[in-house]
Amino acid sequence: MKTRFRNRVVVVTGAAAGIGRQLCLRFAQAGAWIVMLDLKQEPLDALGNQLMVKHNTKALGLVCDISDPDAVAQAFDRILDQFGGIDLLINNAGIVHRSAFVDTELEVFRRVMEVNYFGSLYCTKSALPSLLERKGMIIAMSSMSGFAPLWHRSGYSASKHALHGLFDCLRVELAESGVQVMMVCPGFTATDIRKNALRADGSIRGEPFPWIGDVASAVDVAEDVFQGALKGKRLLVLSNVGRGSRLLYRFFPQLFERLVSARLSGVGDQKS
Structure with a gap:
């Protein structure tokens, strides 16, 4: 178990910061060879150097907008040329908006879906032949928004629900292939995703919106994901808030909705 990923090729999207x-x-x-995809080369190079020096492993950073299918295809062709295959794909890249549905421009919904859903779809489609050959694994980073509504996140929640639909079906299709699929639903995590959230007009907020409850560290989330991958888990819900929300919304949806409205409707709305 401890050497499962040694000399295995792990591809991570949204790799330059935060959970990625x-x-x-x-x-x-753990000895894996790391391929990092993100939008800017400089932080990728810095992280790649750190990985090679500190962990004595192979690392490659590629600039890739995962919402562009041609860019994804080119990036994965280069990965296959350089490493010969892919053993684990972690679909981590994502963006969020915080804005009321009635005020949010259509382009914001489109952009969130392009990155969160179609980006994961494009990367999985490009990696799948190699994953099938190597009996590898796919990890999709979702959210508690994938199973319960959050205030002013209609587009974000829709993208995460779409991820669950895609990867739950894919798990069924791949059941006899040896390829594993794991969904991960972190709770609120201390990353820059809140600061980079989109407003209703598509502009960047530039400052984090507030969250209620405990906030996990990206280090702890990464450790939980690693341990889940070792054990071949199907689903990880990584916070007490997430686990409680999943159960409460499933069995008492109206109560959950009232609680969400009561606790979150007034938080940070002046900056939405």
Whole structure:
């Protein structure tokens, strides 16, 4: 178990910061060869150097907008040329908006879906032949929004629900192939995703919106994902808030909705 990922090729999207960065560090610590996809080369190079020096592993950082299917295809062709295959794909990249549905421009919904859903679809489609050959694994980073509504996140929640539909079906299709599929639903996590959230007009907020409740560290989330991958888990819900929300919304949806409205309707709305 402890050597499962040694000399295995792990591809991480949204790798330069937050949970993605910590996933790269954790799997490199386990001896994996890391391929990092993100939008800017400089932070990818810095992280790649850290991985090679600190963990003595192979690392490659590629600039890739995962919402562009041609860019994804080119990136994965290069990965296959350089490493010969892919053993684990972690669909981590994502964006969020915080804005009321009635005020949110259509382009914001489109952009969130392009990155969160179609980006994961494009990467999985490109990686799947190699994953089938190597009997590898796919990890999709979702959210508690994938199973319960959150205030002013209609587009984000829709994208996460779509991820669950896609990867739950894919797990069924791949059941006899040896390829595993794991969905991960972190709770509120201390990353820059809140600061980079989109407003109703598509502009970047530039400051984090507030959250209620405990906030996990990206390091702890990455460790939980790593341990779940070792054990071949199907679903990880990583916070007490997430687990409680999943059960409460499933069995008492109206109560959950009232609680969400009561606790979150007035938080940070002046900056939405």
